[in-house]
Amino acid sequence: MKNFRCIIVFLAFNSPFVCATGGSAVITCYLYVDNSWEETQVVKNASTHQIKESCPENVDQTKRIKLQGSAKILYQDSLKDISKLSKLEIVNVHVEEIQPGTFKDLPKFNTIDLSDNNLYEIKTGTFVNLEVVSLFMHRNLISVLHEGAFQNLSNVAQLTLERNRLHELKRGVFQNVTVGKFLLGKNNISKIEIGAFADMFPYDEFGIRLFLTNNRFAEIDSSVFDCKGIGTLGLANNFISTLRPGDLRNLPNLYEIILTGNKIKKVPEGVFNGSKITDIILGWNVISVIESEAFRDMKHLQFVDVRHNKVKEWDSNWFRGAPSLIIIFSHNSLQTIPAEGFKNIPQNSTLYLDHNCIKNISDSAFNGITILQGLNLRSNELEEWNVDLLKNVKIHDFDLTRNKIECPIGGPRSLAPKADIVRVSACSEVEKK
Incomplete structure (x- = not known):
């Protein structure tokens, strides 16, 4: 048995959608057969008061109406009694006014x-x-x-x-x-x-x-x-x-x-602290200062994006008490990672510090960190790398490309012996486990 549905297409030709005296329209009815619309009847110059009479007897199954042409006003009760209408498309037909009651008692x-x-x-x-x-x-x-x-x-x-x-x-x-x-x-x-x-x-x-x-x-x-x-x-x-x-x-x-x-120039303490916030997105501002306790006591925090700002100093107190994080500080002005700089970074986090001006990373910067999902230091100004920095840190993906570091004698893996993937520009190949 055919599944009957109907689309009614109104081509109003500068007439209102429905008005007290009716209106000129083209009403096209369709059956829904084999997952496609099948045209069954076209009534031209029909009064839009007589939609039900213009379509087949079971127009009560009409699911969709599409209005085309030009119709400046949608009038009260203009869709009355189309009991199963579920989709109404009146797009780009110059409608200027919707009268209250147009959608009254509709399903x-x-x-x-x-x-x-x-x-x-x-x-x-x-x-x-x-x-x-x-x-x-x-x-x-x-x-x-x-x-x-x-x-x-x-x-x-x-x-x-x-x-x-x-x-x-x-x-x-x-x-x-x-x-x-x-x-x-x-x-x-x-x-x-x-x-x-x-x-x-x-x-x-x-x-x-x-x-x-x-x-x-x-x-x-x-x-x-x-x-x-x-x-x-x-x-x-x-x-x-x-x-x-x-x-x-x-x-x-x-x-x-x-x-x-x-x-935004500054992120003070007291804006986000203690909230249920999981995602903070602050990219493309002019932030130069993030107070030491700005992200404290955020037990639900998962994602922090501060890319394309003007942050110059990394604060080791950030993110204390947070769970595993994705932290994006790409395209800032960081120059140094201080002693124990990442002591409050949660285990299994991902750090994007690419496209900064980092020249120095303290020997104790990664103290306390045992596992990271990713560490991206691409496009900084590092000339040397202490091979002991990451000797106890398991990392999935470590990127040092576009720095000034030469390829070590022991290959890229000597820079991060527990990394799954190590990328260094001076080395001809990406080293993977």
């Missing part, structure tokens, strides 16, 4: 895609009491989200409002909203009212992944970012210059903070 959606239109506001009551997995509204002209625009919106795995013209987020816009990934990047947001995220709840165990990338934030305001449900906070490519103790105190379940591409 559970998989996708509503309203991207690449000319929407300039989302009115109160537009997305109310809906269950939708993916809601896309990127690349519109939205500058205003009214209070109650998103209310009782549940089971949203992804809500996308990227590439619009938002300047602020007000309290009450997102009321009782359950969401996973929430994308607000590439707007002009500089202001968020206190409580804007207070009524939002996580879709899954990973929490709300809130991305505010490429906006105009100058600081992290703890009174604004006050939401137990936020698991990831993405603030890359903003204008943040200062981190302050307590900035993240109202995000108790935060596990990932992304601050790439800001103007």
Whole structure:
């Protein structure tokens, strides 16, 4: 027996999607046969009030609607009684307005895609009491989200409002909203009212992944970012210059903070300490100072990325009490690794110290370390290597390429006898066990 589904394609020819007097459209119906769509009926110049009459009798099985052409307004009740609709695609058809009630009494959606239109506001009551997995509204002209625009919106795995013209987020816009990934990047947001995220709840165990990338934030305001449900906070490519103790105190379940591409100069103690954070991403800032206790008491920490900054000194007190780590300090200005410099580096960690200016490593730098997953010292200024430095350290991958070290008489392995892989530029081959 054929599995019936239906796509309805509207070619509106500058007519509204649905209006009080009907509207001109082309409605194309399909059967879903052998994993492909089979066209069964085309009705031209049809009234969009008569969708059910224009398609086969079992149009009640309609799963997908696609609107093409030009339609400036989506009217109230325009999708009424399509009881099994799960996917709605209204992309690049010049929609300027969605009337509240357009999606009233509709069932559970998989996708509503309203991207690449000319929407300039989302009115109160537009997305109310809906269950939708993916809601896309990127690349519109939205500058205003009214209070109650998103209310009782549940089971949203992804809500996308990227590439619009938002300047602020007000309290009450997102009321009782359950969401996973929430994308607000590439707007002009500089202001968020206190409580804007207070009524939002996580879709899954990973929490709300809130991305505010490429906006105009100058600081992290703890009174604004006050939401137990936020698991990831993405603030890359903003204008943040200062981190302050307590900035993240109202995000108790935060596990990932992304601050790439800001103007941060210093990482003080008290920003991250004692939190549940696993990933700290600070690349491409202008950081020259990281306080000695900045990463203390971080029992969940797994990944720290400080690449492309201006750090000159390695502090042996960093990372005390952390578990196994991936630590990236590539492309900084480190010159020396001090005595017992890695004494607080957890066993089985990976260290990326490539593309620095390291000329000297203390003979006791690796004291206490017995196993590393990786040690990358590529592209530094090392001219000598003490063969005793790593004699007691088991390493999977050790990279000394692009330094000034000559190939030792005993071969690369003599520099790290317990390494699985040793790379030295002056040696003709990579030595492996």
